[in-house]
Amino acid sequence: MEGLRSLLLESLSRYGMPFPVDKKVCSSWTNELPRNGSTIIFTSCMYQIEPVVPILSKFGPYTGILRGVASLAKMVKPPKEELERAYRILNNIVKAIKRKGVDLAYLYEEEPYSGAVLLEMGMLDEFAEHARKVSEMLKERGITRVITVDPHTHNALKRYEEFVKFDVEVVSYLEVIDPSKKVEGGFTIHDSCLYSRFLNLREKYRSLILNSGISLKEDFFVTGRETSTCCGGPIGGVDPKLSEEIAKRRASELNRLSDKLLVVCPICYVTLSPHFKGEVKDVAEVIL
């Protein structure tokens, strides 16, 4: 665990991300948004970088790759197809936000990481320090409103005020947009734990999904607020085997309901996809 902590801190210091990555991978999904503005989209590079997690997991616990941080920077690039998918999702989200008349800016390579992994692993001193830096940066740039695109970033930013003075409004894109497509057919759904049980957004995205025309195949003991469970992703860095086993079980439960699965989080997508028999889609690539 100490190795994992060192890797995270070293990567954050050198690359601005919790593991080594070329920031261009994070920012190349758009060149159409202005760099300055009071409202920004905050991707925290989550959609862009999540597809590399399966590559990292081949190395076992992150501690095993500590010595190769520098050389790893070359390797941590998602497969082209997955990267294109991530970019498509982000552009779908931006178009949907703009349709609501929001002037949106983006910080490109200067966009900071949210610090989510520090918070979720309990590295609270480091998270507080990270939050302080991000908070100061946003303040210097006159940013007053942040629109997030994933639950982990949303959760981390929402909790900044517990650790530092933070006057920025944090909203999820799910609270801003309307569905832009009519979709036929049924899906089952895997909730994001954070959205569903910590951030009170569960009904928000359910109503968006239902308004798009999708019928959700639910079961109280599989997709209920109290009874659904994590995909296993958040524990991947600490115990990859445990993470994988949780994912297998969750995918199997969901497969009992459907062979088409909606997710609302890039980590859930990456964690469940290898085990779910059928099609896994992010809500932003289906209803937008």
Next chain:
Amino acid sequence: MSWDVAISRAVQNNLPRVYKNLENFPYVLDLARQLREAKMEVIRNMEKYVEMTVESVKRIGGIPHVVNTVDEARDVVGKIVGTGKTVIFGKSMVAYEMGLRDFLKERNNEVWETDLGEFLIQLANEPPSHIIAPAVHMSKERAEHLVRDKLGDLRKGATHEEIVNKVREFLREKFLKADIGITGANAVAADTGSIILVENEGNIRFTTVSPPIHIAVAGFEKIVPTLYHAMIEALVQAAYAGLYPPTYINLTSGPSSTGDIEMKRVSPAHGPKEFHLILLDNGRLDASKNPDLMEALLCIRCGRCHLHCPVYRVMGGRWGIPPFTGPMGAMWSYVTHKDPKPATLCTHSGGCKEVCPMKINIPRVLEKIKHVYFKRS
């Protein structure tokens, strides 16, 4: 038969039952709210309530013992029990925390667990895998094989009922000849010194009444302000554990007594002549003064968080330090053993906090314990 099968059956059997209880008996939700407030009052003033409980136990003719550590607890119990006795346990996770079963056996006592789940893990020489269903890791097939192997004379393919009956036959004689009965306590009333025990098997009732000496062991956090709150705790615990109404709620206030001759109250009567209450600290007082940890002390050991947790569903009793396994166990492994490592496996799935009758924000408590882990390393 694997853990996967056993836990999957337990989840399928238990979850619908708990939801049905809460739907059919909605007043339980209100009782749970009252209980949380009452327990929080004790947590904020723990030393005061320990003193109050001690005085109340003395007043009703019982013998209170306040111990700081499990070693002290073993010393006290060892002196009461002595050697060469027959001791029956009525299911207590605090007794497991104290290591009492092995301690008393080492002192040449015949020791038997009488709760079926505890009895099975005693036969198998395994630790409990769940706070109230200690043998939840055992499938019916495994339990059948174990009972046949250890007690004999059980047909292949025996039903659940036949397995239970075999154990019942075996234990009947132990209940009758036992010198000492040791139980836990679901709740201890500070105002009367009474203990409340909730159960379904009848073994606890036997254990508290049949032997001449009854020793109850409880952590400080089991103290509630009044007997009213102690009764509430029994009802809430039973409903959230999945068995409601509970078959038995046992109230014990000191040794047995009678006033049937000239209305003069004398002790003992048919029940025990001695009643000891051992109140254990072992980290609880520290936790009560720590704002990051104090909520952990609200736990009423219903075991519901376990079944809603994806980590427990995979790891079972391997997650935490028995008897403290699962989400509550990850908190309690730190409270009692100062071990923060189990907390690091929490995925903050959050189902635990949603279903906890005491509304403990378990992922948040575990986040703080993870913080301790990283600070230490």
